[in-house]
Amino acid sequence: MTTRGGAVLSAAWNWGTLAAAVIVAIVAVELVRRVLRSRLVGDRWSLAGPVVRRCTWPGFATAVVATANAVYTPDMIGPRANVLLQHAFTLLLITCVTWLVIQAAYAVTDVVLDRLLHVQGDRNRRARRIRTQITLVRRISAAVIVIVALGAMLFTFPEVRALGAGLLASAGIAGVVAGIAAQSTLGNMLAGLQLAFSDAIRLDDVVVVENEWGRIEELTLTYVSLRLWDERRLILPVSYFTSNPFENWTRHESRILGSVYLRVDWSVPIEEMRTELYRVLRDNPLWDQKDWTLQVTDVTPGGLVELRALMSAADSASAWDLRCDVREHLVTFVREKYPESIPRLRVETLDPS
Structure with a gap:
């Protein structure tokens, strides 16, 4: 009876130690998280935000599983259950470490991507190219890490290891079949x-x-x-x-030309329209202060004159907004200053007498 009671006390002590170790691990991760959050004040460490955002839950999970796996002893439960529990710990540890590694890699690259997102002007094209490449590379890396982790998890099963030689022997045929199927x-x-x-x-x-x-x-x-x-x-x-x-439209540079077309009456004063276009562009912050012009590009069959106002902007979003601003201003300018130039349809009738 004494031996049995001692075994019960020993098991209780072991489980209590395990619970305490897990709590300590959780507290340690929480302290690290709070330290990183304090670094967010004033942007003292740009990596702190992405790490806190992406690695908090993977960090908790990895700390709990790794601590439990380290503190756990085989005499805490029966032999058969012990084998299953140790195998479960191994699978969970591989899963959590994989999750943490992927999220940490994403956190590091998030810092670079966030900085590249705000690059404007002449460097915008190169920044977008780097963003594209980083995004694809990290997805490839995540897929490779997941595949390696799945392989490691599968090889924890003795049956899978026993089949390894047979799988290697048939790898050539399987590779051909898989290649055709996944072409x-x-x-x-x-x-x-x-x-x-x-x-x-x-x-x-x-x-x-x-x-x-x-x-x-x-x-x-x-x-x-x-x-x-x-x-x-x-x-x-x-x-x-x-x-x-x-x-x-932005293959070689982000800068883009935008155009606004107006169809007005022949009486429109071209030089005054050109002067007004330059004035509104000069006062608009979306214009990059480079290219502009106003030309008569066509005479329509309906008796109207087609004007094209050309202007440049740093990127396509700015060009779109700039075109809308210029179009609105020119329409208002013609309506208020030269109402006789508003498009109209002329009909000539012959006197039957």
């Missing part, structure tokens, strides 16, 4: 890498695809998400961009 997927993945590193398209590029104008919102190894001007999303396989023509 489309592999083609898209290679096309995604080609697009990212050939600089054909980048995140936030302005493109015209299938007669739709939009921006590259997401570029993965399998598909491209295009955000259209009316907030719709056009999803296309990556291979589309390597096998079909498309327009890229």
